[in-house]
Structures are given as structure tokens and as C-alpha cells.
Amino acid sequence: MKYVDEFRDPAVGRKLTDQIARLTEAYMKREKRTRPLKLMEVCGGHTHAIFKFGLDEVLPDAIELVHGPGCPVCVLPVGRVDDAIYIATQPNVIFTTFGDALRVPGSKLSLLQAKAQGADIRTVYSPVDALAIARENPERDVVFFGLGFETTVPSTALTVKQAKAEGVDNFFLFSNHITIVPTIKAILDSPDLQLDGFLGPGHVTMIIGMRPYQFICDTYQKPFVVSGFEPLDVLQSIVMVLHQLDERRCAVENQYRRLVRDDGNPVALEAVTDVFQLRPFFEWRGLGSIDHSGLELKEAYAAFDAEKKYAIPALSIADPKACQCGEVLKGKLKPWECKVFGTACTPETPIGSCMVSSEGACAAYYNHGRLTTLRRPTTGREATT
Numbered sequence: 047m048k049y050v051d052e053f054r055d056p057a058v059g060r061k062l063t064d065q066i067a068r069l070t071e072a073y074m075k076r077e078k079r080t081r082p083l084k085l086m087e088v089c090g091g092h093t094h095a096i097f098k099f100g101l102d103e104v105l106p107d108a109i110e111l112v113h114g115p116g117c118p119v120c121v122l123p124v125g126r127v128d129d130a131i132y133i134a135t136q137p138n139v140i141f142t143t144f145g146d147a148l149r150v151p152g153s154k155l156s157l158l159q160a161k162a163q164g165a166d167i168r169t170v171y172s173p174v175d176a177l178a179i180a181r182e183n184p185e186r187d188v189v190f191f192g193l194g195f196e197t198t199v200p201s202t203a204l205t206v207k208q209a210k211a212e213g214v215d216n217f218f219l220f221s222n223h224i225t226i227v228p229t230i231k232a233i234l235d236s237p238d239l240q241l242d243g244f245l246g247p248g249h250v251t252m253i254i255g256m257r258p259y260q261f262i263c264d265t266y267q268k269p270f271v272v273s274g275f276e277p278l279d280v281l282q283s284i285v286m287v288l289h290q291l292d293e294r295r296c297a298v299e300n301q302y303r304r305l306v307r308d309d310g311n312p313v314a315l316e317a318v319t320d321v322f323q324l325r326p327f328f329e330w331r332g333l334g335s336i337d338h339s340g341l342e343l344k345e346a347y348a349a350f351d352a353e354k355k356y357a358i359p360a361l362s363i364a365d366p367k368a369c370q371c372g373e374v375l376k377g378k379l380k381p382w383e384c385k386v387f388g389t390a391c392t393p394e395t396p397i398g399s400c401m402v403s404s405e406g407a408c409a410a411y412y413n414h415g416r417l418t419t420l421r422r423p424t425t426g427r428e429a430t431t
């Protein structure tokens with residue numbers, strides 16, 4: 047299949063892994079370095095590609111992939127799930143959501159459990175579906191659970207504009223949209239995590255372009271390569287990061303040229319800028335409150351803001367004690383190091399959000415058979431960190 051098969055060619059993959067092995071060995075030797083190179087794949091889509099295609103098993107021990115926070119469902123805090131359930135259970139409400147948010151546990155219930163108890167909660171594939179439901183049900187209030195990074199924000203923005211243009215007054219947005227750049231900055235400022243380079247999020251960059259990442263090189267001197275999601279994309283991006291390290295330079299580079307333009311998508315950005323503004327701060331699961339990392343509707347669209355219509359509890363609620371999603375999201379723990387991974391916490395019985403979403407790191411490990419590492423002793427590769 048065009049645009050798929052050529053990015054999964056095993057012969058090319060072997061050449062790239064050989065190149066990675068050579069570059070890594072030379073770098074480690076020259077720098078007299080004993081601890082592994084830590085490269086963060088920001089996006090959950092990369093995490094899944096890595097485990098689905100077994101890329102982690104063909105990389106040298108001297109490269110450690112750290113799984114980043116680029117899974118919007120995973121970083122949704124418990125309090126916001128509770129707020130969503132609060133709205134969904136108000137009289138006369140039809141609450142619409144993407145399917146992967148349904149099973150994220152709140153403090154008492156998930157949306158799926160609230161639905162089982164009678165709330166009118168419907169799965170949609172886009173905000174446009176939610177707007178259609180609003181048109182069909184003028185006597186009901188239809189709320190769309192807006193989730194996602196910059197990749198999904200434009201479709202929400204355009205839908206809100208459409209609702210305004212049509213005068214649909216029973217459509218509301220519960221915005222949990224977030225932005226990637228402040229999050230990467232928060233990770234770089236974390237003393238816990240010393241990263242050597244990044245594989246940047248391809249789909250987000252398709253919207254925002256390359257420029258917003260320049261500070262990562264200018265201020266933090268870390269290589270940043272925007273990567274596609276097929277196995278050869280990921281391997282080639284690692285080669286590009288290694289070349290930068292080898293040449294002692296640092297740049298924002300684009301491996302995903304077949305989709306990502308340097309300037310992003312100006313039409314999408316214009317719609318986002320028209321409809322949304324940055325919140326002063328927003329809470330993330332595991333990462334705490336991050337300044338200017340969440341999006342809310344501008345005053346001109348306040349009539350569509352579910353947070354203005356409903357007095358949501360807006361409480362900050364801690365994760366369950368057993369849950370170590372925070373450490374996983376910060377890259378401090380591997381999923382199999384969580385005490386409940388694969389036992390009390392599975393995709394069927396998730397305790398934390400990282401096991402729910404199709405982009406979550408715990409789900410990636412579980413679904414792609416990394417259970418053999420379930421009780422792996424922290425020796426060997428880890429001993430060199």
C-alpha cells in the first residue's frame with residue numbers, strides 16, 4: 047500500500063538499525079559515556095509504533111526510549127473526568143465524546159459507568175458529529191468533550207464557528223484542549239529527567255509548524271527531530287538525532303516532510319486563534335499545573351462554553367494511591383515498573399489513564415506483549431543509568 051509499505055521495508059530497516067548501532071557506539075566511546083542516551087518520543091503514536099513493530103528490541107542497549115506525555119487522554123486529570131461526568135449527568139444533556147475517553151477512571155466513575163447508570167453519553171468521531179446531534183435535538187443541550195493537542199483543536203474551533211454561524215444555541219464545548227510546547231518546556235525544566243534528544247510529534251507539527259520548537263535548541267541545546275509514525279520514520283528520526291549529537295550540533299529537523307510543512311497549516315491556525323485563548327494554567331495528570339498549556343473559548347464564543355453554563359466542581363483530585371501514571375507520563379518509570387501493571391491494572395480493568403487510551407504507554411506495553419518484563423529485575427541495562 048502506497049505510503050505504508052515503503053515505510054515498513056525490512057531491508058531498509060536493517061540498514062537504519064546498523065547505522066544507529068554504529069553512530070551510538072562511536073558517540074559513547076568518544077564521550078566516554080556509560081549511561082544510556084535518553085531519547086524521548088513525545089507522542090503516544092510513536093510509543094505504539096515502537097512496540098507494535100518491536101523497534102525497542104532492535105536498538106542498542108545504549109539507547110533508552112523515554113515515553114513522553116503526548117497522549118491527551120492519558121494526561122487528563124481525575125478532576126476533569128469528574129467534571130465531565132457532572133455535566134453529563136445534568137438534566138436534558140446529551141454528552142458527546144471520543145471513544146477513548148469513555149473508560150478513563152474518575153474519582154468514582156468513568157463516563158462509561160455513568161452511561162450505564164443512565165446518563166445520555168454518546169460516542170462521536172468528530173465535533174461535527176456532535177453539532178449534527180445538536181441540530182437534530184434542538185430541545186436538548188449537547189455538550190462536546192473537546193480533547194487533544196493542536197492536532198484536534200482546529201476541527202473543534204471550526205465546529206464552534208459553524209455553530210455560531212448557524213445560530214445553533216444548544217451546542218456547548220467542554221474544552222480540555224492542550225498545547226504541546228509548554229509541556230515539553232516543563233519536562234525540560236524537570237530536574238528528574240535528563241534527556242539527550244527528542245522525536246517530535248508529527249501530527250501536532252503539521253498544524254503548528256517547526257518554529258515553536260526552536261527554543262529547545264536555543265535554550266536547552268537538545269536535538270529535536272519531528273518524526274512520522276511508520277517504523278522506518280522512527281528509525282530514521284533516531285539516526286537524525288544521533289547525527290546531531292555526533293556533530294555536536296543542535297537543530298529542529300523535519301523527518302516527516304511528506305506531511306509537515308515548516309510553517310504548519312496557517313488556515314487551521316487562524317481558526318484556532320480566532321476561537322481559543324490560552325488559560326493562565328491547566329492541570330495535567332502526573333505533571334501538575336502547567337502555565338499557558340490549556341485552551342479555553344474566547345469571550346466572543348462564551349455562549350458555547352460548557353464551563354460557563356454548568357457550575358462544574360473543578361476540584362483537583364489526586365490519582366488513586368496504586369496508580370503511578372504520573373511517573374510513567376514523566377518518563378521516570380517504565381510501565382512494567384508500576385506495582386499494578388498487568389495485574390490489578392489491565393485494559394479491561396484500568397486503574398490509570400495510561401492503560402485506557404490507544405496511545406497510552408501502559409496500553410502499548412500490555413497490548414504488544416511486553417509482559418515478559420513484568421517482573422524484570424532492575425539490573426543490567428538499568429544498572430548503567
Ligand code: SF4
Pocket residue numbers: 368369370371372374381384385386387388391392396397398399400401402408
Ligand atoms: S499500570 Fe495502570 S496504574 Fe500503573 S501507571 Fe499504568 S495505567 Fe497507571
